[in-house]
Structures are given as C-alpha cells and as structure tokens.
Amino acid sequence: MFVDALLLQLGYNATLVAIGATLLGIAAGSTGTFLFLRKRALVSDAISHATLPGVCLAFMVMVWLGGDGRNLVGLLLGSAISAWIGLLCLNWLVQHTRLAEDAAIGAVLSVFFGFGVVLLTVIQTMGSGRQAGLESFLLGSTAGMLWADAMVIAVGGAVAVAMIVLLRRPMTLVAFDPDYALARGLPVARIDLAMMGLVMAVTVVGLKIVGLILIVALLIIPPVTARFWTERSDVVVLLAGLVGGFSGFVGAAISASAPNLPTGPIIVLVSFGCFVMSLLLAPGRGALAALLRHLRFQKRVHLRQGLLALAQGQPIYEALTLRLLRRAGLVRPDGVATELGRARAAKALRDERRWQAVRSDRDHEAAAALYDGLRDIETVLTRDQIAEVDRGIGGPKGVPA
Amino acid sequence: MSIELIASQGTVATPDRPTDSPLAIRGLTVSYGQKPAVFSVDMTVQPGAMTAIIGPNGAGKSTLLKAALGIVRPLSGQVQVFGAPLARQRARIAYVPQRASIDWDFPTRVIDVVLMGLYRQLGLLRRIRGVHRDRALTCLDRVGMRDFADRQIGQLSGGQQQRVFLARALAQDADLYLLDEPFAGVDAATEKAIIGVLKSLRAEGKTVVVVHHDLATVRDYFDNVFLINTSKVAEGPVSTAFTSETLQATYGGRLATVQVDQLAATALA
Known part of the structure; x- marks a missing residue:
C-alpha cells in the first residue's frame, strides 16, 4: 500500500x-x-x-x-x-x-x-x-x-x-x-x-x-x-x-x-x-558527533594529567585516568608506571616546561596563543625553535630528546 | 565658553569648497526618545586622511557614524558625501560595523562574507565566478586571512572576525571607509594588520574615518581627530585638536587628570 x-x-x-x-x-x-x-x-x-x-x-x-x-x-x-x-x-x-x-x-x-x-x-x-x-x-x-x-x-x-x-x-x-x-x-x-x-x-x-x-x-x-x-x-x-x-x-x-x-x-x-x-546523526553539529568529540577530548585531558602526575611522582586518584593509562600500557595494574609510561611522562613534563618558557617569551606570542595544555609543542614550533627553548631552560635532563 | 574657544582653535582651514569633502555633516541631531544622542553636530572630513572619532562611552560616536550612513534616521541635519547627497554616493562608501552586532553562528563562510562586499557587481542574479572569488581572496590576503577562506565565521577569534569584515569593505573598492570600533577587543596581531591596511588605504588616497576608543594610540594612528560628547568639542589635526584641554572638555571628570597630563605630555613629545 x-x-x-x-x-x-x-x-x-x-x-x-x-x-x-x-x-x-x-x-x-x-x-x-x-x-x-x-x-x-x-x-x-x-x-x-x-x-x-x-x-x-x-x-x-x-x-x-x-x-x-x-x-x-x-x-x-x-x-x-x-x-x-x-x-x-x-x-x-x-x-x-x-x-x-x-x-x-x-x-x-x-x-x-x-x-x-x-x-x-x-x-x-x-x-x-x-x-x-x-x-x-x-x-x-x-x-x-x-x-x-x-x-x-x-x-x-x-x-x-x-x-x-x-x-x-x-x-x-x-x-x-x-x-x-x-x-x-x-x-x-x-x-x-x-x-x-x-x-x-x-x-x-x-x-x-x-x-x-x-x-x-x-x-x-x-x-x-x-x-x-x-x-x-x-x-x-x-x-x-x-x-x-x-x-x-x-x-x-x-x-x-x-x-x-x-x-x-x-x-x-x-x-x-x-x-x-x-x-x-549530523557530523559536526549533531548531538552524537558532539558527544564523541567531548569524550575524545576528555580522554586526552586525562591522559595528559595522568602523565604529568606520573612524572612528578604524585598519586593518581581518578579512576578514569588510571584506567586510560592502564589501557595505553603506561602503568601496570598496580598503578606503577611502566618503562613506556616513564618515558612518556618525562616527555610530557619537559614539554610543559618548554611551554612555560614559550609563554613567558614575547617573541613566541603567536605560538603561545595556541597553548591549551594538550597541544604537542612540535606542532607549533620548529625543531630549531624547540632547541633554542631547550637551551633557555637548561636542556633535557636524562631523557632522550 | 572655553569649549567654544578650543573648538575654534582646533578647527583647521576647511577646504575651499567644503561640500566636496568626503563626508560633510551639517547640524546633525539624532535622538532616541527625548534625549539627543548627537546634538547639532557639524563635521568636515579631510580627504585622503585618517580621522578618529573620539569620545566617552555613550557620547554618540557610533550614532554619528550610523546617521552619516543613513542607518539611523536623524531628527535634523544634512549629510553630503563627496559633494552629493548620500543616496547617490552609496557605492563610494564602505562600512565596517561593530562586531557585537553580528550573529556569529550564521551559516556563512569567511569567503561568503567578503563576497557580500561585491554585492553591487553581482546584482540579483549574476553567478559568482572565478574573478569575484579571486577578488575576495585578494582582499582576505590583505588582512592576512586568506587561509581561513573556507571556515565558518564563528570559528574565528574576535580579531580574525574583525579582519574579515575589513576585507568585505575592501572588496567594495570604495573611496570613503567608515569603521566602528575596529580595534575594540582585538589581539595585537589584528590591530597591527588593521592599521597597516588603513594606512595603505590612505596611501592610495582613500579617506578613512574610525570610531576609536584608545586614546593612547591616537597619535600613532591618525592625522585628524573629531572629539564628541553629544555635541562636537573639537575637530582638526591631532597636533592642534588633540590636547589636554580638548580631552578634558570631552571627557570631563571621567578621565583622571593624570591620564590627561600623560596624553598631553606625549602630545608635546
């Protein structure tokens, strides 16, 4: 019919x-x-x-x-x-x-x-x-x-x-x-x-x-x-x-x-x-797309915060953070950082120091404006610029560059 | 009395035929309700120069501009553009409105906004062709926004949005540019880009009039000032009309004496 x-x-x-x-x-x-x-x-x-x-x-x-x-x-x-x-x-x-x-x-x-x-x-x-x-x-x-x-x-x-x-x-x-x-x-x-x-x-x-x-x-x-x-x-x-x-x-x-x-x-x-x-269902403006975007973002934030906490030897209480770190193979089930976790944590901490240097430097105003706590510094500065920042903050300590 | 005295001192030699000024306003009064926002204002804009309209909040700066463009209907007064009535000179005027008046979620991309500047060329039905698009991209290039052509306008920062609106005005290829607070709340890079474009317009012999709020940059950016607080306080070159006396007369108690003295000091320097 x-x-x-x-x-x-x-x-x-x-x-x-x-x-x-x-x-x-x-x-x-x-x-x-x-x-x-x-x-x-x-x-x-x-x-x-x-x-x-x-x-x-x-x-x-x-x-x-x-x-x-x-x-x-x-x-x-x-x-x-x-x-x-x-x-x-x-x-x-x-x-x-x-x-x-x-x-x-x-x-x-x-x-x-x-x-x-x-x-x-x-x-x-x-x-x-x-x-x-x-x-x-x-x-x-x-x-x-x-x-x-x-x-x-x-x-x-x-x-x-x-x-x-x-x-x-x-x-x-x-x-x-x-x-x-x-x-x-x-x-x-x-x-x-x-x-x-x-x-x-x-x-x-x-x-x-x-x-x-x-x-x-x-x-x-x-x-x-x-x-x-x-x-x-x-x-x-x-x-x-x-x-x-x-x-x-x-x-x-x-x-x-x-x-x-x-x-x-x-x-x-x-x-x-x-x-x-x-x-x-619409991509971009749709509700599901927005939810997925939010979840992805949340995951990045938690991973970053978890890595920084690992690097500074602080305890991690948040269950979601721990779960995400475990799933990524960055911590063992008992909460202790793995080899990979320690390396990534050290890098995260060093990048944070680099960002601090960049943000306090007027010459890097345009780059500093892109700081959101998550962005990899390599996507903003060239290798040479990063090297220069590193000289300013004393270079990496015991971590492969 | 002192205000009148300053005003007469501040007035530069008006052009021989004042009606040929890019923008000549006579006896303009605009009122929202019973209280005039702009009262009996005369203004003669010098051709090929950059003029700042300056005054405290609510002094009628934007209203003056809007009345000059026919956006608000004046209670009385005349507006002449390049020696002719406004209605016949529309094509020679480009206007950059305040950012706050726009809905940034409107479904339009950066390039579509600039293409609106080509409205007259396109008319009602003509198709948008490569030449039009190229022209829009060139204008975006001038304000450093070419890479953003396909973004939705809501995805831009405030300063970037302002630059897009300047690009739309550039696309019109006008002779007189009127901008309403283009530097309000924009980043340093945008301010630099905008002032660079405005100076290059002046170099091409265009006339630029800007509603401006930052007294500290007046001296660097502009040739002439027009001080207004409902009625005109002073008009003329920065060197003679932008003084501690005229500022005090415009802002009254709203501007601390220290600030006035500082500005006057930079004036003398």
Missing part, C-alpha cells in the same frame, strides 16, 4: 495530493529558511493564524453575492488579505510601541484567531454555512482535493521559489547584517516585507493541505534540519527545500496508504523525523 502510494499508484486524488504536498514542502522549506536566518520564525505563526478571519469573511461575502462560498481562490484571496493586515499590525506594534516582537506576535495571533473562530461560529448558524467545512482550513483536508486546488498550490509554490531565487542575495544580506545592508543603501524594510509576503503566500497556498495551525512547522522544521548539515546559507536554502519536498511527498504517501490518516499532521511528523535524525 505504502509503496503504491510512493509510486503514485493510489489513484487520482492521492496523486494530486502527493504532488501538491511535495511542491508545497519545497516552497515552504526554502521560504522558511530566510525567516529562520532572520530569527523571525514565529512571525509565520502570527501570519498563519491571521488568515482565519479572512477565510470566513471571504466565504460570507461570496455567499452574500450569491455565489458558491467554497470557491478556493476566493477563500485564499480573503485569507491573504487578512494575513497581510495581521502582518502590518505586527510591524506597526514592533516599530511604534515599546512592545517586543514576541509580545506583539502573541497579541496579533490571538486576536486574529479569536476573531476568526467567532466568525466560524457565525457561519455555522448561516443556512448554507453548515456544509461549508471551513474548519478544514484549521488542520487541512485533502479528501476532496481537485485539480484546480493542486494548480493553485503548484502556481503559488513556483512563484514563491522564483522570488526566492531573485531575492536570495538581498534577503541573506539583510538577515546576516542589517546595518551593513542599510549602509549599502538596500531597502531593508521593503526586503523584510517581501520576505513576509512570501511566507504569507506559502501559508495561503498551504491552507488546503496542511492547515493554518501546522503550516509554521513546514516553514521552520526544514531549515533547522538543513542547518545541521552545512555552514553555508545557500546550501541551507537548497537542503531545506529538499527536506520540505521529501516530507510532503512521503507524508502524503503515508496518509494515502491507510484510511483516516490526516495528511497535514503526517507531513509535519515526517519532517520532524528528518529533524531528529539530523539532530542525532
């Missing part, structure tokens, strides 16, 4: 949903990257919740004009307008009051959403409202998806991606260093507004599949997932698009493979799965 779904073999509706969800995921992931880089991820939550009153009002207006209240383009247009008003309210609050952005987001989000819920209730009491099914915009609903709906998503997603390609440089510059962007004469406020406009567009076209409550996940999870794998912002955009598209496709396939599985939430869960995998 699931394989059939992956291969788009589950019929017309499932295929439409899968294609639509993939395109939506790509657009949302790459758009969301700029929100994430600009550190305004939560603004998208305010925008998406602000779509609800627009959806309801559009429905009421269309019914009032005697048309079909469920016309998707009309509903999306309404949602776009109210989302835009919400965004402008948010910007106004941040710029003209002392309210911080998080508080302003909370205010806009709750007021618009509350108003929307009130309107939903009003629509329930309308004669033609009962079958409207506007609640499906809260969490998305793909059951009755039409060719036209898929086209709306495809066109909206394509426009968003094209705009990202066009605006990627100014948006990156503004996200990284807004003061510098201003100094170069970039219209920073308008670029920010354009970025939010893109987010709004993605939100609006995503209402049908994912719904307004969960769209924020599709905007934010892909970029934070992608961030684990690269140190380049352009690659983050690309990977986030891929993660979003992958989540959309696989999520749609999973939900099509079994009855009564909601599409939007499954897509979000798939992208969350990608996030957890990246969090754990």
Whole structure:
C-alpha cells in the first residue's frame, strides 16, 4: 500500500495530493529558511493564524453575492488579505510601541484567531454555512482535493521559489547584517516585507493541505534540519527545500496508504523525523558527533594529567585516568608506571616546561596563543625553535630528546 | 565658553569648497526618545586622511557614524558625501560595523562574507565566478586571512572576525571607509594588520574615518581627530585638536587628570 502510494499508484486524488504536498514542502522549506536566518520564525505563526478571519469573511461575502462560498481562490484571496493586515499590525506594534516582537506576535495571533473562530461560529448558524467545512482550513483536508486546488498550490509554490531565487542575495544580506545592508543603501524594510509576503503566500497556498495551525512547522522544521548539515546559507536554502519536498511527498504517501490518516499532521511528523535524525546523526553539529568529540577530548585531558602526575611522582586518584593509562600500557595494574609510561611522562613534563618558557617569551606570542595544555609543542614550533627553548631552560635532563 | 574657544582653535582651514569633502555633516541631531544622542553636530572630513572619532562611552560616536550612513534616521541635519547627497554616493562608501552586532553562528563562510562586499557587481542574479572569488581572496590576503577562506565565521577569534569584515569593505573598492570600533577587543596581531591596511588605504588616497576608543594610540594612528560628547568639542589635526584641554572638555571628570597630563605630555613629545 505504502509503496503504491510512493509510486503514485493510489489513484487520482492521492496523486494530486502527493504532488501538491511535495511542491508545497519545497516552497515552504526554502521560504522558511530566510525567516529562520532572520530569527523571525514565529512571525509565520502570527501570519498563519491571521488568515482565519479572512477565510470566513471571504466565504460570507461570496455567499452574500450569491455565489458558491467554497470557491478556493476566493477563500485564499480573503485569507491573504487578512494575513497581510495581521502582518502590518505586527510591524506597526514592533516599530511604534515599546512592545517586543514576541509580545506583539502573541497579541496579533490571538486576536486574529479569536476573531476568526467567532466568525466560524457565525457561519455555522448561516443556512448554507453548515456544509461549508471551513474548519478544514484549521488542520487541512485533502479528501476532496481537485485539480484546480493542486494548480493553485503548484502556481503559488513556483512563484514563491522564483522570488526566492531573485531575492536570495538581498534577503541573506539583510538577515546576516542589517546595518551593513542599510549602509549599502538596500531597502531593508521593503526586503523584510517581501520576505513576509512570501511566507504569507506559502501559508495561503498551504491552507488546503496542511492547515493554518501546522503550516509554521513546514516553514521552520526544514531549515533547522538543513542547518545541521552545512555552514553555508545557500546550501541551507537548497537542503531545506529538499527536506520540505521529501516530507510532503512521503507524508502524503503515508496518509494515502491507510484510511483516516490526516495528511497535514503526517507531513509535519515526517519532517520532524528528518529533524531528529539530523539532530542525532549530523557530523559536526549533531548531538552524537558532539558527544564523541567531548569524550575524545576528555580522554586526552586525562591522559595528559595522568602523565604529568606520573612524572612528578604524585598519586593518581581518578579512576578514569588510571584506567586510560592502564589501557595505553603506561602503568601496570598496580598503578606503577611502566618503562613506556616513564618515558612518556618525562616527555610530557619537559614539554610543559618548554611551554612555560614559550609563554613567558614575547617573541613566541603567536605560538603561545595556541597553548591549551594538550597541544604537542612540535606542532607549533620548529625543531630549531624547540632547541633554542631547550637551551633557555637548561636542556633535557636524562631523557632522550 | 572655553569649549567654544578650543573648538575654534582646533578647527583647521576647511577646504575651499567644503561640500566636496568626503563626508560633510551639517547640524546633525539624532535622538532616541527625548534625549539627543548627537546634538547639532557639524563635521568636515579631510580627504585622503585618517580621522578618529573620539569620545566617552555613550557620547554618540557610533550614532554619528550610523546617521552619516543613513542607518539611523536623524531628527535634523544634512549629510553630503563627496559633494552629493548620500543616496547617490552609496557605492563610494564602505562600512565596517561593530562586531557585537553580528550573529556569529550564521551559516556563512569567511569567503561568503567578503563576497557580500561585491554585492553591487553581482546584482540579483549574476553567478559568482572565478574573478569575484579571486577578488575576495585578494582582499582576505590583505588582512592576512586568506587561509581561513573556507571556515565558518564563528570559528574565528574576535580579531580574525574583525579582519574579515575589513576585507568585505575592501572588496567594495570604495573611496570613503567608515569603521566602528575596529580595534575594540582585538589581539595585537589584528590591530597591527588593521592599521597597516588603513594606512595603505590612505596611501592610495582613500579617506578613512574610525570610531576609536584608545586614546593612547591616537597619535600613532591618525592625522585628524573629531572629539564628541553629544555635541562636537573639537575637530582638526591631532597636533592642534588633540590636547589636554580638548580631552578634558570631552571627557570631563571621567578621565583622571593624570591620564590627561600623560596624553598631553606625549602630545608635546
């Protein structure tokens, strides 16, 4: 069943949903990257919740004009307008009051959403409202998806991606260093507004599949997932698009493979799965890599400290240090240093003396800056320089150089 | 009264056509809330020279620079760059912001930061080519950071980060360089590298303006000073405008008399 779904073999509706969800995921992931880089991820939550009153009002207006209240383009247009008003309210609050952005987001989000819920209730009491099914915009609903709906998503997603390609440089510059962007004469406020406009567009076209409550996940999870794998912002955009598209496709396939599985939430869960995998497994920034790095470092520190203690004839109490020294064949099981252990200990002590000399010598400032208690002095100074340091501290005593 | 007297003494012969100065500011006032951060400041930067903007903490040094660049909107006043309004001269100005204002975990490498300096050449869609990359590497070379081109910026020391930002400004190939506290909290090697680059810019006839906090190095590094404490205190060549009187007037009680005397002594030496 699931394989059939992956291969788009589950019929017309499932295929439409899968294609639509993939395109939506790509657009949302790459758009969301700029929100994430600009550190305004939560603004998208305010925008998406602000779509609800627009959806309801559009429905009421269309019914009032005697048309079909469920016309998707009309509903999306309404949602776009109210989302835009919400965004402008948010910007106004941040710029003209002392309210911080998080508080302003909370205010806009709750007021618009509350108003929307009130309107939903009003629509329930309308004669033609009962079958409207506007609640499906809260969490998305793909059951009755039409060719036209898929086209709306495809066109909206394509426009968003094209705009990202066009605006990627100014948006990156503004996200990284807004003061510098201003100094170069970039219209920073308008670029920010354009970025939010893109987010709004993605939100609006995503209402049908994912719904307004969960769209924020599709905007934010892909970029934070992608961030684990690269140190380049352009690659983050690309990977986030891929993660979003992958989540959309696989999520749609999973939900099509079994009855009564909601599409939007499954897509979000798939992208969350990608996030957890990246969090754990990514090299460099991943949690496991960090743990391994820490353990390796800890081992080096303990070995070094153990050797210095051996050289100075001090007792070693720390169990981990003793275990590491034993495993490296530097001490016997009873804690007495082996031949190799004594030699290594003497070298460690001598290197420490050399470092002391280097660090108190202004001529070696650059080398001294690299001292961390662990680095081998041979990696910092040349043989000749070490020889000179040794002359300064009286040369090695009874140890082969 | 004495402040005004000093100011007039400190003023050097302004150029014949002051509007052709690389940076001419008239009556600039910037205010955050009700209290002006910069009040009614006039400034005329000499071309081809290195000028230090000096003053105590919170005296409006950075604000003056930001207003000159249009980053903060002034309450009143005019800014002319090379005799024309700021908006038309953007391409001739390079700005090095304070290090503190940057998120160092941003996913970008050293070379990407320098390539941002080529923003105007690249425009919206042009691909980054070998020539652009070579230019960025040359700029990194000038600040001694070429070997770090592929590092993520968060992996650099504070001084190295500062040098990368100078390299980005160099990539712009501007005529006027404005730097905000480039020597704050950097290591000795970086300070040497930066001042070397700034002096070579001056040798090429470029104009350099630096917000500076270290009074001890003013004499070694700069040709002119601009002393500010919300309003202008003195402006002119180091020899005439950087004196114990002007410093006392700028810093008031914040600078111990001993320090002032020492600086004045080095002034006479």
